[in-house]
Amino acid sequence: MSESFLAVDNLNTFYGKSHILHDVSLTVGKGELVALLGLNGAGKTTTMRSILGLTRPRAGTVKFSGRDISGWPSYRVSRLGVGYVPEGRRMFKELTVLENLQIAETGRKGAWTIDRVFQRLPKLQELRARKSGRLSGGEQEMLAIARALVANPTMMLVDEPSQGLAPLIVEEVYKILEEMKAAGTSILLVEQNALLALKVADRAYVMDEGRIVYSGVASELERDRAMIRTLMGLQEAAS
Amino acid sequence: MLSNVVPSVFNGLVLGAFYAFVAIGLSLIMNLTGTINLAHGSFLTLAGYLAFTLVSKGTSFWFALLLAPLLTVVVGVVVERLLIVPLYKRDPIFSLLLTFGLSLIAEEVYRLIWGPNGVPFSAPGVLGGGISLGFMQFPTLRLFIAGVLAAAMVALALFLWRTRFGLRLRAAIQDTEMISAMGTNTQLLYMVNFALGMALAGLAGVLASGLLGLSPTMGNALLMPAFVVAIIGGMGSLFGSIVGGLLVGLAISVTTLFVPAANEIIMYILMAVVLLIRPRGLFGTEGLFG
8 A cells, every 4th residue: 555645543523512623634645535334324534524624524534645734724735736626616606617516726737727627617718607506416416526636636625525526427437537537536435325436436435433443445345245235225214 | 955965965075085984984894703892983083183283293294194094003903912802712802892981991092192172283275275066066076085985995895805915804794714824823813904994094094084073972972873774785885885874974964954853863764664575684694885
């Protein structure tokens, strides 16, 4: 395994008095795609928020590229090159597609520019003058990813990118994730659809009730029928 | 008859521009941080008094018109950083109470420093006369005020819609957390936004002094109409505030001419009618500054 690029160690996060994350530890290596799986409410999103500095953990450390970034405000974490594709897309709905992308431009040099994003996703170019709130769910997901891309992140946190999307669009989204991985971007992927995520992931963690309950190579977890059934079955029952 | 109505309409528009200006300042701060700044009028008054003091110490009116709003921005930002920032993440009632308290304190402080009654503060002689519009004479001062207010509104619109910082502000109004996760220091954004609101209040304060009379309550008297204007125009809509302000100003001045007794209540009637027909206001959308 490659050196760890993102290293989360014994994270404990609270919302008010409720203890959400219990000693969560995980690592993501350089250029690695790691899936973070689990049922609704397992603490996956809270883990991401804690890494990003959107929710401040009470204990534990987050190291990124060798630096201790625990307790940093999210804008500083972002400026280090951590991109975020949030659950539910979170468009700036009143802004146009182009404006959504312009906001994300940070001046950090890299392969991605708005022009390059438009080349890769011509649909977004067609829609560039439209308010992002008027886009379809699939278009919004593309824009959410594109918005993270134009900042040229070295690490991406992607939360539930397939949620509520048609299979064809999910395929497109995952194709982009694989391209990013191929280009050397590290990715931490939260996903309800375990089988989908395991197809592209190198390694995986499974969370339950705020704890990491499993960690291993993705292809091994994929063969663990009982675990998959729990993850997938209950997901279907819940949705 | 016409010779009365036309000047009234012009005066109403100038008055309305003030209301719009104050309403925009209030909206800017409320949209981003949820703070209903009841001290907004106090900062406006402060700018008027600062300009008065500057001029009485020998500064030119023009310099005071620039410097007093800047000083108001400084005072405002200090107040925001020290007192209002800790309340941003709490229920809006806290900042409402705080700014209400501040406005009461400010009014007393102004009485102590500058006296309980108004002080005479008028614009320089150049602005004293009238300009012939062909069919009527119109006071130069009012034209000047209307011009400055209009120019400031255009400048604000350019800032919000044509600069990167303005873009971030508009985005932050919709999702502060996301804009932070995308690399923007939101505290800096809050501060600049508050400073913008203060600059608007400051400019309005200096200009209003010559027109409405500079007294400890000058700004607070503008606050209520400004809220009504913001509601009529649609909370959060910059353009709505401008239209709402002009409508209210017009309604007040025309009512004063024909039914003087009703000139205080007319804006509330207007608000009730607008809200009956369009509950979110004329240009209100669920997104802000749409």
